[in-house]
Amino acid sequence: MTYSLNEKVRKLTPYEPGTGDYTVRLDANESFLTIPDHILDEMKAAMSEVAFNRYPDPLATECITAFAGYHRLKPEHVTAGNGSDELISVIVGGLFQKGDKLLLTDPDFSMYAFYAHVAELEVVSVQKSEDYAIDVEDLIETALRSNCRGILFSNPCNPTSQGMDREDMIRILDRLPDTLLIADEAYMDFWDQSILDLVEEYPQLLVLRTCSKAFGAAAVRLGFAVAGPMITTAIRSLKSPYNVNSLTQAAAAVLLRHPQCLKQGLAKILASRDDLYTQMLELKNSRLNPGLQIDYLLKPKTNFVLVHFRENAEVYEMLKQQGILVRCFPRFMRITAGSPEENQALIQALSQYGEGKL
Numbered sequence: 001m002t003y004s005l006n007e008k009v010r011k012l013t014p015y016e017p018g019t020g021d022y023t024v025r026l027d028a029n030e031s032f033l034t035i036p037d038h039i040l041d042e043m044k045a046a047m048s049e050v051a052f053n054r055y056p057d058p059l060a061t062e063c064i065t066a067f068a069g070y071h072r073l074k075p076e077h078v079t080a081g082n083g084s085d086e087l088i089s090v091i092v093g094g095l096f097q098k099g100d101k102l103l104l105t106d107p108d109f110s111m112y113a114f115y116a117h118v119a120e121l122e123v124v125s126v127q128k129s130e131d132y133a134i135d136v137e138d139l140i141e142t143a144l145r146s147n148c149r150g151i152l153f154s155n156p157c158n159p160t161s162q163g164m165d166r167e168d169m170i171r172i173l174d175r176l177p178d179t180l181l182i183a184d185e186a187y188m189d190f191w192d193q194s195i196l197d198l199v200e201e202y203p204q205l206l207v208l209r210t211c212s213k214a215f216g217a218a219a220v221r222l223g224f225a226v227a228g229p230m231i232t233t234a235i236r237s238l239k240s241p242y243n244v245n246s247l248t249q250a251a252a253a254v255l256l257r258h259p260q261c262l263k264q265g266l267a268k269i270l271a272s273r274d275d276l277y278t279q280m281l282e283l284k285n286s287r288l289n290p291g292l293q294i295d296y297l298l299k300p301k302t303n304f305v306l307v308h309f310r311e312n313a314e315v316y317e318m319l320k321q322q323g324i325l326v327r328c329f330p331r332f333m334r335i336t337a338g339s340p341e342e343n344q345a346l347i348q349a350l351s352q353y354g355e356g357k358l
Contacts, residue, residue: 008120015111023323024345026336029158029187029304031216032272033265039258046250056246059236063249066256067209067224077199077226079235080244084186084208084223085111087235091206091225092152093119094238095180100149103142105134107329109154109184124148132160132298132306136168140175150180156187159327159334161300166193173202180231182206186223187302189214189266190273196226203228206235213303214266217255220248269303273337277305279347280335292353308332315353322349 018027060080068075081087092115096102102116103124116123124146126139143151156163172181185207188194196207206227212218222244225235277300284294293310308331309315316328324346327334335346
């Protein structure tokens with residue numbers, strides 16, 4: 001006999017992000033802005049003081065304090081992780097037991113189902129409407145009927161760009177007091193319906209945030225879990241003792257202590273997002289390019305737009321040939337808001353496709 005993998009991992013394949021040499025990268029929802037030089041200089045100075053022979057601060061105290069200050073939270077309610085992905089893995093693997101039911105929405109971030117599978121949970125799925133909205137009453141009733149231990153979804157949603165407003169989130173919390181609600185607010189900086197401030201009021205609430213989107217710091221891989229004392233103690237007990245490295249902690253603490261700069265950057269991203277949506281809407285409504293058929297385009301609450309072209313796969317391949325990478329799903333395309341020049345390159349390529357010039 002020879003060693004074989006267990007059943008739950010035997011058919012898994014590695015996650016494959018977009019790779020290759022592309023002039024315009026609009027596929028990963030990253031910020032198109034780079035960190036200003038004066039902040040980079042502060043980061044370098046802070047990282048130069050890191051004791052490389054010592055383990056990191058296990059609680060990431062400095063960057064947690066800076067994050068809490070930015071969002072007006074109590075630091076004792078915050079746990080840092082290697083991006084939201086690590087925290088989702090810890091939460092799904094630790095706060096649930098084998099066979100527990102976890103409610104997910106569809107479509108949503110694909111890694112939720114992956115981590116649930118690895119943790120050997122039973123996934124209960126709630127299908128979104130044709131315009132990708134969640135029927136709140138259906139979600140609540142499904143959770144009750146299925147006896148779900150937890151609910152997990154992104155708000156606003158990746159990849160649909162849509163979201164559930166604060167009042168509906170509170171309805172869920174009020175109706176399901178014994179069900180863990182994990183709200184992934186990775187894109188909430190681009191909207192105004194956060195429930196971060198409710199973690200003390202609702203002990204079953206856990207909110208996730210990231211530095212990878214609005215803050216332009218995807219490279220440092222830093223996320224935060226915000227919850228009341230009970231859940232925070234559990235997550236801090238479950239995570240690795242020194243999970244966030246000292247360089248990330250030092251760099252992030254500096255960045256988060258510049259709220260005005262972060263908000264200025266956010267305003268630029270929102271302006272780019274709105275400009276991209278407006279130009280895409282003009283393409284959709286234009287009769288000058290009959291070769292480019294847009295079936296639907298949703299007004300976004302994120303830093304990307306969701307669009308469905310009649311010839312979705314063909315448009316995707318055309319853009320790749322033009323050196324532009326976006327994210328293509330079976331039912332739609334997700335396009336990150338880029339710099340003005342990147343947005344214009346995208347719109348020009350789409351216009352040319354519609355005119356039959358390519």
